[in-house]
Every structure is written in structure tokens, then in C-alpha cells.
Amino acid sequence: MALPTVPLGRYHRRMTAAVKLRPSQSALDGAVAELRLLLGERLSTGLAQREQHGRGEAYHETAAPDAVAWPQSTAEVGEIVRICARHAVPMVPFGAGTSLEGHVAALQGGVSIDLTRMNRILAVRPADLDATVEPGVTRKQLNAQVKDSGLFFAVDPGADATLGGMAATRASGTNAVRYGTMRENVLALGVVLADGSLIRTGGRARKSAAGYDLTRLFVGSEGTLGIIVEATVRLHGLPEAVSAAVASFPSVEAAVETVILTIQSGIPVARIELLDPVQMMAINRHAKFDYAEQPTLFFEFHGSEAGVVEQVERVKAIAADFGAGDFRWATRAEDRSRLWQARHDAYYAALALRPGAKAWATDVCVPISRLAECIAATVADIRAETLLAPIVGHVGDGNFHVTFILDPNDKQERAAAERVNEGMVARALAMDGTCTGEHGIGAGKLDNLIAEHGEGVEVMRRIKATLDPLNLMNPGKIFRA
Amino acid sequence: MALPTVPLGRYHRRMTAAVKLRPSQSALDGAVAELRLLLGERLSTGLAQREQHGRGEAYHETAAPDAVAWPQSTAEVGEIVRICARHAVPMVPFGAGTSLEGHVAALQGGVSIDLTRMNRILAVRPADLDATVEPGVTRKQLNAQVKDSGLFFAVDPGADATLGGMAATRASGTNAVRYGTMRENVLALGVVLADGSLIRTGGRARKSAAGYDLTRLFVGSEGTLGIIVEATVRLHGLPEAVSAAVASFPSVEAAVETVILTIQSGIPVARIELLDPVQMMAINRHAKFDYAEQPTLFFEFHGSEAGVVEQVERVKAIAADFGAGDFRWATRAEDRSRLWQARHDAYYAALALRPGAKAWATDVCVPISRLAECIAATVADIRAETLLAPIVGHVGDGNFHVTFILDPNDKQERAAAERVNEGMVARALAMDGTCTGEHGIGAGKLDNLIAEHGEGVEVMRRIKATLDPLNLMNPGKIFRA
Numbered sequence: 001m002a003l004p005t006v007p008l009g010r011y012h013r014r015m016t017a018a019v020k021l022r023p024s025q026s027a028l029d030g031a032v033a034e035l036r037l038l039l040g041e042r043l044s045t046g047l048a049q050r051e052q053h054g055r056g057e058a059y060h061e062t063a064a065p066d067a068v069a070w071p072q073s074t075a076e077v078g079e080i081v082r083i084c085a086r087h088a089v090p091m092v093p094f095g096a097g098t099s100l101e102g103h104v105a106a107l108q109g110g111v112s113i114d115l116t117r118m119n120r121i122l123a124v125r126p127a128d129l130d131a132t133v134e135p136g137v138t139r140k141q142l143n144a145q146v147k148d149s150g151l152f153f154a155v156d157p158g159a160d161a162t163l164g165g166m167a168a169t170r171a172s173g174t175n176a177v178r179y180g181t182m183r184e185n186v187l188a189l190g191v192v193l194a195d196g197s198l199i200r201t202g203g204r205a206r207k208s209a210a211g212y213d214l215t216r217l218f219v220g221s222e223g224t225l226g227i228i229v230e231a232t233v234r235l236h237g238l239p240e241a242v243s244a245a246v247a248s249f250p251s252v253e254a255a256v257e258t259v260i261l262t263i264q265s266g267i268p269v270a271r272i273e274l275l276d277p278v279q280m281m282a283i284n285r286h287a288k289f290d291y292a293e294q295p296t297l298f299f300e301f302h303g304s305e306a307g308v309v310e311q312v313e314r315v316k317a318i319a320a321d322f323g324a325g326d327f328r329w330a331t332r333a334e335d336r337s338r339l340w341q342a343r344h345d346a347y348y349a350a351l352a353l354r355p356g357a358k359a360w361a362t363d364v365c366v367p368i369s370r371l372a373e374c375i376a377a378t379v380a381d382i383r384a385e386t387l388l389a390p391i392v393g394h395v396g397d398g399n400f401h402v403t404f405i406l407d408p409n410d411k412q413e414r415a416a417a418e419r420v421n422e423g424m425v426a427r428a429l430a431m432d433g434t435c436t437g438e439h440g441i442g443a444g445k446l447d448n449l450i451a452e453h454g455e456g457v458e459v460m461r462r463i464k465a466t467l468d469p470l471n472l473m474n475p476g477k478i479f480r481a
Numbered sequence: 482m483a484l485p486t487v488p489l490g491r492y493h494r495r496m497t498a499a500v501k502l503r504p505s506q507s508a509l510d511g512a513v514a515e516l517r518l519l520l521g522e523r524l525s526t527g528l529a530q531r532e533q534h535g536r537g538e539a540y541h542e543t544a545a546p547d548a549v550a551w552p553q554s555t556a557e558v559g560e561i562v563r564i565c566a567r568h569a570v571p572m573v574p575f576g577a578g579t580s581l582e583g584h585v586a587a588l589q590g591g592v593s594i595d596l597t598r599m600n601r602i603l604a605v606r607p608a609d610l611d612a613t614v615e616p617g618v619t620r621k622q623l624n625a626q627v628k629d630s631g632l633f634f635a636v637d638p639g640a641d642a643t644l645g646g647m648a649a650t651r652a653s654g655t656n657a658v659r660y661g662t663m664r665e666n667v668l669a670l671g672v673v674l675a676d677g678s679l680i681r682t683g684g685r686a687r688k689s690a691a692g693y694d695l696t697r698l699f700v701g702s703e704g705t706l707g708i709i710v711e712a713t714v715r716l717h718g719l720p721e722a723v724s725a726a727v728a729s730f731p732s733v734e735a736a737v738e739t740v741i742l743t744i745q746s747g748i749p750v751a752r753i754e755l756l757d758p759v760q761m762m763a764i765n766r767h768a769k770f771d772y773a774e775q776p777t778l779f780f781e782f783h784g785s786e787a788g789v790v791e792q793v794e795r796v797k798a799i800a801a802d803f804g805a806g807d808f809r810w811a812t813r814a815e816d817r818s819r820l821w822q823a824r825h826d827a828y829y830a831a832l833a834l835r836p837g838a839k840a841w842a843t844d845v846c847v848p849i850s851r852l853a854e855c856i857a858a859t860v861a862d863i864r865a866e867t868l869l870a871p872i873v874g875h876v877g878d879g880n881f882h883v884t885f886i887l888d889p890n891d892k893q894e895r896a897a898a899e900r901v902n903e904g905m906v907a908r909a910l911a912m913d914g915t916c917t918g919e920h921g922i923g924a925g926k927l928d929n930l931i932a933e934h935g936e937g938v939e940v941m942r943r944i945k946a947t948l949d950p951l952n953l954m955n956p957g958k959i960f961r962a
Contacts, residue, residue: 022549100532127849129744183688193940203848203915205847205878206846207918208915208918209919210933211934211941212940214934215691216694217694237746239743240748264718304791367686369606433685434690435687438688441690442691452692453683454680455679455680459674459695463948466943466944
């Protein structure tokens with residue numbers, strides 16, 4: 001008996017064939033009328049709100065939704081999804097709007113579901129080092145709440161993003177090298193699926209071998225499989241001692257070699273960030289620092305008093321071998337805050353270098369042994385194209401960012417930046433890296449995903465098709481619609 | 482060609498419906514003929530091989546496959562899968578056969594795909610702290626290979642399991658508390674899907690935000706979504722200093738409170754294992770130790786020389802507060818090996834307590850604040866049922882195991898053990914824990930999975946159905962067929 005196997009492409013073809021790219025006006029009108037009954041003034045079709053919700057911080061094409069909804073409970077999210085599904089109207093979840101790859105653009109219209117009014121911290125459990133929050137809680141809000149318990153939430157992408165959005169985009173940031181990304185820091189999620197039903201992806205056990213890892217499936221799914229309505233996240237004890245430092249190096253290679261040897265030596269550094277000379281110039285101007293405008297590493301060390309001293313001594317010895325200038329220390333909490341605020345403001349500092357310009361931030365991540373080579377080749381490309389594009393990196397993970405500072409009216413500049421980006425992605429993939437370490441695919445890296453995952457993208461498409469058969473959950477993101 | 486089948490026993494009575502889904506004799510004959518052409522003597526239909534491959538280490542009833550195949554390459558695995566799919570013959574991947582929940586039983590017959598001849602270490606990259614292996618490489622084999630580079634592979638379930646099997650079951654073990662489980666230690670997989678095609682789930686970057694997390698989807702999928710043919714895993718630097726110790730406590734509660742405070746204090750202990758008095762008696766007899774037969778913790782500390790001293794001092798102070806007896810140290814490598822071998826042999830030591838008995842090992846995992854309560858209630862149930870059932874636990878994760886030592890001919894004993902197990906699982910779920918921390922669902926915890934995940938199991942089923950529409954990949958595991 002010969003049974004035909006199911007070809008991998010069939011589901012995708014069926015899915016795209018079934019979907020009209022935008023809902024009809026009558027479908028929209030029907031959905032909006034029902035949503036207004038449900039939400040009253042918490043539904044808006046005003047242009048300003050719609051435009052703001054279609055934009056995010058991305059350089060990419062913006063696309064305003066047809067309406068914006070502000071649910072206040074999981075039950076309301078479920079009802080919104082059921083209404084939109086009945087009318088075949090797309091849904092785009094929205095948190096703080098800080099995503100960088102066009103995740104919130106309503107490419108096929110529909111309803112933006114703004115989760116910022118679901119911002120209650122439902123439980124903090126110091127004994128278990130975890131907390132459960134609604135999706136609109138921001139990381140700073142959670143940290144303010146748990147500080148008095150001697151705890152902190154470790155994932156720090158810079159922006160004060162919502163935890164729902166951070167889970168949806170698999171966010172990470174400066175201290176992922178020590179504490180992991182959202183992949184490691186989410187214990188469980190509540191998710192409203194495309195039919196309006198609610199699942200919880202797990203409990204609070206630190207590990208589980210019970211079935212498929214639904215938590216990790218939804219972390220990083222960018223709103224394309226369901227809407228995150230609850231997150232249980234890990235907390236960490238505030239370290240007994242913290243010390244931060246800045247050191248400049250004669251070359252990017254020397255700085256990166258310092259990073260590589262630090263990681264290979266197993267030193268549990270909490271943050272290790274690279275900033276290139278262009279970025280250092282931007283920070284000096286923006287935040288009135290007077291750092292050397294050279295390749296620079298920002299460090300942070302966490303541990304016991306003795307442990308931090310030991311880490312610092314070992315890193316200083318490594319850095320000295322690669323020609324580091326003197327370490328400048330920030331041991332007082334307010335000095336560290338100022339230092340890391342400067343790092344977090346790198347994007348805005350870069351933007352300020354060129355008034356009227358727009359910033360396009362892109363990132364890749366490579367095995368650490370290839371990092372110096374990957375950055376050097378990218379810098380060479382930026383110079384060859386005569387672009388303004390500072391580089392910063394979470395280099396302990398092999399992850400770095402290029403922020404192109406572009407004249408929005410200059411198509412040639414944009415084309416040059418695209419060439420640099422495509423070259424960088426191709427280089428990262430050739431090095432067994434990834435097309436994005438933390439920004440995600442969104443609407444910006446659809447082809448890069450295919451280059452990276454090949455037939456794996458068909459597996460992703462099949463999962464998408466079976467969980468969202470009408471392709472209404474953030475359509476056009478991760479996969480081309 | 483008529484292939485006799487091994488009858489299914491009482492434990493899988495509920496699966497008799499599934500048995501009817503066995504392939505027809507003509508389908509089997511066709512598949513076996515094609516497989517023999519492909520593999521020659523690397524295909525067996527001999528009873529001894531079939532029985533061995535249907536058994537594993539599970540207490541659960543065995544179910545022999547109709548044939549056993551030994552591929553030597555990914556291409557051969559792909560061809561085997563295509564042949565089996567064409568004939569609608571089930572496939573069951575097989576590694577070291579050390580799984581504990583009946584994962585390798587061929588409940589619907591079919592072909593056991595034994596991956597132990599795919600045991601090449603394809604690459605070790607000390608600079609990136611990773612290695613790529615074929616699925617039949619065992620953890621001890623990999624560790625022997627990387628030791629000279631100053632590295633080790635951290636996940637240690639005790640048994641010398643294959644890395645393919647460990648990935649498929651989301652294995653963990655004694656030092657997951659410090660280094661994570663297979664979830665955290667697998668960077669990427671090569672997987673042959675149900676249609677025989679090959680995907681790679683990722684590259685070697687330490688983090689990625691590129692699409693759905695296919696690596697984590699296949700880790701723990703127990704062979705139900707595809708066959709793992711390659712794994713890229715993280716390695717860690719061998720610690721500069723290692724110290725191990727054994728301490729006994731006046732009660733299980735005192736031992737567990739020591740664990741809780743150690744974890745809450747953020748002390749990066751590498752292993753922290755609980756053994757109850759029954760297990761200590763078993764170990765003393767089995768390995769000729771003379772430990773106190775009291776609740777006992779086995780510790781291991783990794784770090785710099787100074788760091789280990791600091792960890793030890795802090796843990797000793799905590800343990801003293803909970804009435805610990807003197808710490809017995811094992812600082813020499815051979816003493817540590819003997820100590821951990823005794824811990825790893827706990828299962829066999831327990832079995833040896835009662836000649837002729839069989840062991841049924843089960844595990845749960847709970848938030849650490851509930852661990853003492855969960856163990857105490859379980860011990861009370863074991864006593865009330867007058868069962869012999871030592872307890873050991875990876876307690877730093879909130880994970881513990883009960884090993885029932887049962888007379889295989891005593892149905893009442895079996896029923897009593899099932900009552901204790903069901904009570905323990907229900908208790909763990911009520912505590913927001915999981916029905917299995919590391920053994921998996923297999924064929925043994927199908928109903929527990931539904932109790933734990935509810936509608937989430939429907940999401941898992943849909944993923945299974947879309948990736949394996951003919952339900953040929955290890956059918957009857959995770960989901961009832």
C-alpha cells in the first residue's frame with residue numbers, strides 16, 4: 001500500500017489562497033460595531049490613535065489599523081478575538097510600541113489590540129523567585145515593585161517595553177549574557193488563541209518534560225499564533241555587590257578579543273557591551289560625557305563582594321593584554337545608572353547626530369569566535385558606502401547592532417544601507433549565525449528568515465496555518481502574507 | 482512473512498484501540514522488503530533484537546517492533562522514513578534504551594530505528610564552547626572527547642544516554658540547577674520529518690529572534706514529530722575548582738529548607754541532591770558506604786578556588802541552621818566519582834533491596850517553596866500504603882523521584898503504587914508544578930498531561946497532526962492514539 005506523503009508547501013498555498021488581503025468594509029463595519037458595544041470608549045477609530053498604533057519605532061513601512069481596542073481583561077481579549085474572527089478581521093497586538101522590525105504595522109488593516117491597560121502585577125513570589133503579570137506591565141514597573149523584596153527582573157532591552165511584547169518578540173538586551181533572554185526567563189504564558197480560547201502553556205516548575213514546549217513556541221511568535229494575556233517570569237536576587245566600568249581599546253578587534261577570552265574563561269560577567277567610535281562620539285554629545293572616542297567596552301559585574309573583585313581582576317588582566325586604556329569605574333548606583341542610561345540611549349544619541357534623519361536599527365548574532373571578523377567586515381562595508389551607522393553590541397552573546405542614520409528622502413542612501421544590511425546578514429548566516437539576535441523578523445526580515453531556516457520555514461508555516469487557519473493573527477509578520 | 486507480536490500487558494489495556502491501528506501484514510512485508518534492500522544486515526526481524534528494542538528501562542509493559550533498523554547516516558534515516566511512510570508503517574526512534582516512561586515501546590508495531598551506529602562527533606569548537614554530534618553519541622563519549630580541551634557537556638541524567646535521546650526527552654539530571662536542562666543546552670538540531678525531508682532548526686548563535694523556536698519544539702517531542710539526526714550542544718569550561726560533600730539532616734523538611742535557602746540566596750551550587758533514609762540504606766548496601774541512614778544532601782560546588790570556598794562557607798552556615806550533621810568532603814576526583822556514581826546508581830541500589838522485584842520510577846517537579854510539603858505528603862502516602870519506595874531528588878530545581886520497588890506479580894502492590902503516583906501528580910499540579918520534571922510523558926503519563934495542560938494538549942495535537950498527518954512517528958506517546 002503506497003500512501004502519498006503530504007508535500008510541505010500545500011498548507012501555505014491553501015492558506016494564502018483562502019485569505020483576502022484586507023477585510024471588506026462591511027466586515028470591518030460589523031466588527032467595529034460589535035467591538036464598540038463591548039468596549040465603549042475603549043475602542044477608537046480616530047486617525048491619530050490609529051497612526052500611532054501602526055508605527056512603533058521601526059523605520060519600516062507604517063500601516064495604521066482600522067481601529068484600536070483597549071481591553072482590560074483576558075475575557076475581553078477573548079471576546080475581541082472572537083468578534084474579529086467572526087468577521088475575518090486581522091488583529092495586531094500592541095504593547096509599548098518599541099519594536100524595531102515593523103511588528104505593529106497593520107499591513108492588512110484590522111484592529112490593533114493595545115494591551116497597556118492590562119498592567120496589573122498579579123503575584124510576586126519571592127520564595128520561588130517568580131512573578132505573574134498582565135501583558136501590559138513594563139519591565140521598569142515590575143522592577144520597581146520587586147526591588148523591596150531584594151529581587152529584580154533581568155531582561156533589559158533598553159526601552160521600557162511591556163513584558164507581553166518582550167515575550168512576543170523574544171527580547172533580550174544587555175545582561176542576557178549572564179541571565180538569559182526571554183526564552184530563559186519566561187516560565188509560562190497565558191495565550192488567547194485565534195478562536196478566542198485561552199490556554200496556559202505551563203506552571204511554575206523550573207523545568208518540565210510534559211509534552212511540547214508551548215511556552216517556547218509562543219515566546220518569539222510575534223503575535224502570529226495568539227495574543228499573550230499573562231506571563232509568569234523568573235526573578236533573580238539583587239546581587240550583593242555590583243560594579244561597572246568603561247574601558248577603551250586600540251581597535252574593535254582588541255575589544256572583541258577581550259570579550260571572547262572573558263566568555264571562554266567562564267567569567268560570569270553580567271553585561272559586556274561594545275560601542276564603536278562613532279557611537280561613543282554620539283554618546284559624548286548626547287549625554288555630555290567625555291569618553292575617548294575609541295572602541296569601548298562597558299562592563300558590569302554582579303556577585304558577592306569578593307566574587308566581584310575576583311571577576312574584575314581577571315577581566316582587567318585580559319583587557320590589559322589587548323591594550324585597554326585605564327578602566328573608569330562607576331561603583332555608586334547613580335553613576336552606574338547614568339552610565340547604562342547612556343548606553344540605553346545609544347539609539348537616540350545616534351539619531352541626534354544628524355538632525356532630520358531617521359534611524360534604521362538592524363542586528364545579527366554570530367558564534368563568538370567569528371564576532372571580530374563579522375564586525376570588521378561590516379564596518380568596512382559601512383565606510384565603503386560612506387554611511388553614518390554606529391555599531392553597538394551585546395558582544396558577550398555574539399550579538400551586535402548597526403543603526404543606520406539616514407536621510408528619509410534619499411533613496412540612494414536607503415539602498416546603500418540595504419546593501420550593507422543584506423551583506424551583514426549573509427555574512428552572519430555563512431558564519432552559522434542568525435539574521436536577528438533579538439529584534440525579530442517582523443515585516444523587515446522575511447526573506448532573511450527563509451535564507452536562514454530553509455525548509456524549517458515550511459514547518460513554521462504549517463504550525464501557523466493549523467493554529468491560525470484564517471491568517472488573522474498579525475498577518476504579514478514572520479511570513480509574507 | 483508472518484511476524485509474531487509481543488502481546489501488550491495490563492498497563493496498556495487502555496491502548497487496545499491503538500493496537501488495531503497496526504499496519505497490515507502486507508504493508509509490513511512491503512516495508513521490510515524495501516528496508517532490507519536498503520540496509521542489508523542492518524535490518525533485523527529477530528525476536529531477541531525486537532524484544533530488546535521494545536523494552537527500554539521502563540516498568541511499563543513492553544511492545545516489540547516488527548523490525549529493527551540501524552541506519553548509519555542522515556540520508557539513510559531519510560530513506561527509512563520515506564519507505565515507512567509509503568507503507569504507513571510506524572517508526573520508533575531508539576537510542577540507549579534508558580527512557581523510563583515506555584518511550585521506545587512499539588505500541589502499534591512498526592520499525593524501531595536504532596541510532597546508535599550514528600555515533601560520530603562531527604565537530605568540537607572550543608572557542609565557541611559548542612559541539613555537533615550524531616544522535617547516537619553518548620554523553621560520556623562526548624565528555625571523554627572534550628575533556629582535553631578543558632570543556633565538559635553539562636547535562637547528566639545518570640545513565641549514559643545518547644544525546645539524541647536526551648534531546649528527544651528533554652533530559653536533565655543532577656546539575657541542571659546550575660547548567661540547565663537539554664532545553665538550555667541544545668543550540669540546534671537536525672531533524673528528519675515525517676515525509677523524510679531534513680530540516681536544521683537553527684545555527685550556532687547563542688540567541689536568535691528569527692521565527693518560531695523549532696529547536697525547543699523538537700527538544701522534548703519524544704520522537705513524535707520527527708527523528709533527531711544531529712545535535713549541536715553547548716559545552717562549558719571545566720571549573721578551576723570542584724568540591725563535593727555529603728551532609729545528613731534530622732528530617733526531610735530540614736534538608737529541603739536548606740536547599741530552598743541556598744537557591745533563594747543565589748548561591749550557584751552545581752549539584753544539590755536529596756536522598757531519603759530508604760535510599761541511603763540502599764546505597765550503603767549497594768556500594769559499601771557507611772553514611773548515616775537519614776535524610777541526606779549531596780552537594781557539588783564549581784568555581785574558582787576562592788569562589789568554591791565562599792560557596793561552601795555559605796552553604797555550611799545555612800545547613801547548620803537546619804541541624805545538619807558534619808559535612809563529609811570528597812575533594813579528590815576519584816572520591817567525587819565514587820560519590821556521584823553511588824548517586825547515579827540509586828535506581829539499581831534501590832532495586833537490589835528486594836531481589837526479584839521490578840522498579841517503577843516516576844517524577845514530579847514543583848515550585849521550590851512547596852517542595853518540602855510535597856515530599857512529606859508523598860512519604861506519608863508511601864507509608865500508608867506500606868510500599869518500598871525510596872525518594873531521590875534534584876531538589877535545587879524542585880524535582881524529585883519516587884522509585885517503587887514492586888513485586889511484578891502483585892497486582893495490589895501495583896495498584897497501591899498507582900494510587901501514590903496519581904496522588905503525587907495531582908498534588909504537584911495543585912502546587913502549580915508539573916507531572917514530570919524530566920522523565921517525560923511517554924506512554925505512562927498521557928492522562929496526567931491532559932490534567933496539566935488542558936486545552937494546551939489540543940494545541941500540541943494540532944502541531945502533531947500537521948507535522949505527522951499519518952500519525953506514524955512514535956504513535957501512542959505523549960497523546961493517546
